[in-house]
Amino acid sequence: MDDLSLGAVEWAIRHSMTAEQCVRIERLARATAASQALEALIGEKVVDLTASRRCPHCGAVGVVKHGLDDNGQQRFRCRPPLGCGRTFNALTRTPLARMRKPEIWLAYAEALGERRSLDWIHAHLGIARLTAWRWRHRLLAPLTLQPAPMLSGIVEADEAYFLRSFKGHRGWKNGAPPENRPPRYRGSGAVKRGLSSEQVPVVTALDRVGGLVEVVLEERRDEEIITAPIQSWLKRPPASIAPSNLSSRPPNRKPAACPGAVPAF
Secondary structure (H helix, E strand, O other): HHHHHHHHHHHHHHHOOOOHHHHHHHHHHHHHHHHHHHHHHHHHHHHHHHHEOOOOOOEEEEEEEEEEEEOOOEEEEOOOOOOOOOEEEEOOOOOOOOOHHHHHHHHHHHHHHHHOHHHHHHHOOOOOOHHHHHHHHHHHHHHHOOOOOOEEEEEEEEEEEEEEOOOOOOOOOOOOOOOOOOOOOOOOOOOOOOOOOOOEEEEEEEOOOOEEEEEEEOOOOOOHHHHHHHHHOOOOOOOEEEEHHHHHOOOOOOOOOOOOOOOOO
16 A cells, blocks of 8 residues: 555544444454464464474474465475375464464453453453363463473472362262262362372472472472472572471471571561
8 A cells, every 4th residue: 555545544534434433444453463463473483394394293304385275374294205294384283273263363362461351352352251261271381381490599488288179070970989089069178187198289489589480299298398399490509498388387397498498587
């Protein structure tokens, strides 16, 4: 579009369009801008894949271009006999693979970053709540694979216990329960008193500069409940670990800490 045509559109928006028409133009402009930004990101992925020529399925080097799909995206093929012979596009093996409605992906990512609820996303983006919930899990799954930050200086650590949940497990009905206990009803507690195998320990540790590590343990390990799971995230020389719930511990249980630990106040 040349400058003369653009000026005519701007004049029409300011002087001759109704409020409803302005809203439609605004939504169209947002969708177009989001689509162009997404095309740029996919194009960058295509360039990287063309340069590396590595198959995301088998890892073989020898990928060649294989035409376009119905959406106009570049497809690739891993050439046999060195490769697997499968075809794919730039989004294969990514959280965006086979996702529909690409025009609202960026808007959904912004809503996710703003901690919007599923009801808000359903009302403003026009997708079903179940779709929004599935997209959330898709986009957040890669974050669990990122390495945790290293902790340094004074480190405060604490553990919390959560009841093991087997809600919906078919073993409760077919005679093969996942645990040797009757099923719990909503709001009920553990069968055994105190801390037991029915509870899952979760250790959280943070330092004074904002580093945070959370570890889910398979079982309770008493004295090493705090120090053992987070040792691999401590910088050397070893940092001081300060249990943050000293006042709530039983008197006969010693707090776990590294040498030179400083209590947190």
